[in-house]
């Protein structure tokens with residue numbers, strides 16, 4: 001299949017207790033292509049509270065067997081899932097193309113997301129040996145074994161922007177730790193994730209992996225507040241995260257929240273700014289049309305390097321082509337949905353109205369398509385006022401404010417002056433400066449001379465300070481959050 005040849009509409013199912021199924025009332029909803037909003041890409045079941053209840057009960061019933069298996073046994077199953085995920089290249093190509101059409105992001109990226117999910121399964125399986133070791137505290141006064149047990153049914157709630165990578169930061173970790181799960185993909189990117197999840201679920205014992213699709217207003221609250229759900233791992237917006245935390249409080253259900261970001265990138269006076277650096281800055285800010293939680297959302301530049309940075313960013317952005325993500329020449333696809341498009345274009349309009357200089361860059365080969373779809377060219381906003389939305393809020397789109405600073409103290413204060421604290425980056429030739437500045441940033445992750453998913457070390461914990469979240473996914477920490485500590489204690493000399 002090449003170019004923009006019409007693809008067939010895809011119908012997905014729910015997966016509960018080892019079976020593909022429809023929603024209890026048979027309702028479905030349609031997904032449209034954000035590049036061509038008239039085009040229907042397919043439909044997914046609109047699940048109900050009853051379906052959620054069935055899925056949670058299936059996961060609960062599967063828990064005793066799954067949790068009693070050894071770490072090695074579960075790890076072996078995860079490794080075989082990993083192998084199956086990449087075994088069929090034709091299927092990978094099909095799901096990547098479907099993902100591109102339902103989501104908008106370019107084919108190269110959907111391919112990357114789908115074809116690298118296996119890595120997260122293998123990484124999680126590799127923790128089996130470490131997980132199987134208890135900590136031992138010898139007396140006096142007591143001998144104690146500090147062990148960990150899986151929590152039970154985990155609800156995994158995933159946003160639309162990087163649905164498979166984010167699934168990969170929760171699902172294999174939950175499973176190797178011994179939990180069974182109910183996954184809720186986003187309504188706005190449900191088709192390729194559902195096909196992928198069906199594949200995974202059918203390779204595991206019935207009930208271990210279940211998923212439900214549909215409107216959050218129907219199935220979100222019933223899932224989070226279900227009394228058999230013992231843990232919620234959520235990625236999404238701050239507002240929904242806050243709502244989930246309140247709801248989970250009723251059953252004292254623990255939550256991990258991976259929320260929004262407004263990441264600062266700091267270009268120091270001694271940064272190496274060659275074309276490779278501008279390409280990395282471009283990727284850090286504009287990959288997935290800027291719809292990345294850990295994208296550069298504020299670019300702070302030492303005044304001595306400001307003009308050079310603006311010129312370099314303008315140059316690299318001008319080489320990019322905006323259009324349908326299925327076309328090989330496209331670098332920037334549409335935004336995922338009309339609401340997100342409006343948020344970004346409103347922020348740009350506000351910045352323009354305030355008098356900030358705006359540079360909209362890039363090539364648009366098909367203006368008619370551009371007008372119909374949810375497109376926005378990469379936009380640089382120069383020297384914006386500090387209280388503009390484009391500076392203070394999360395744009396989650398291809399628009400980047402570029403702000404000058406004079407001293408390190410000033411830029412640290414500005415970077416930290418935010419309710420967000422997800423990621424950040426420092427760009428300098430000086431290793432000691434890089435580490436010293438990083439330690440002063442209120443952020444869960446700092447990249448050096450790079451920023452974003454392509455620079456992420458998946459072996460380290462990932463998550464936010466302040467309103468960017470609670471808890472950590474990925475790394476060993478991302479696995480043990482799916483477990484409870486349990487101390488087993490006896491008289492000194494008797495237990496150990």
Ligand code: NAD
Nearest residue numbers: 158159160185186216220221236237240258259260261293
């Ligand atoms: P969202 O908060 O609207 O939705 C996230 C998920 O929550 C979706 O599956 C949605 O259906 C579900 N949901 C909504 N209401 C719910 C409810 N009442 N109960 C249970 N689930 C409910 O976010 P989005 O628009 O899908 O994603 C974009 C946001 O996600 C951005 O703010 C972005 O920064 C953030 N994000 C954060 C990270 C991170 O790791 N920190 C990663 C990716 C995206």
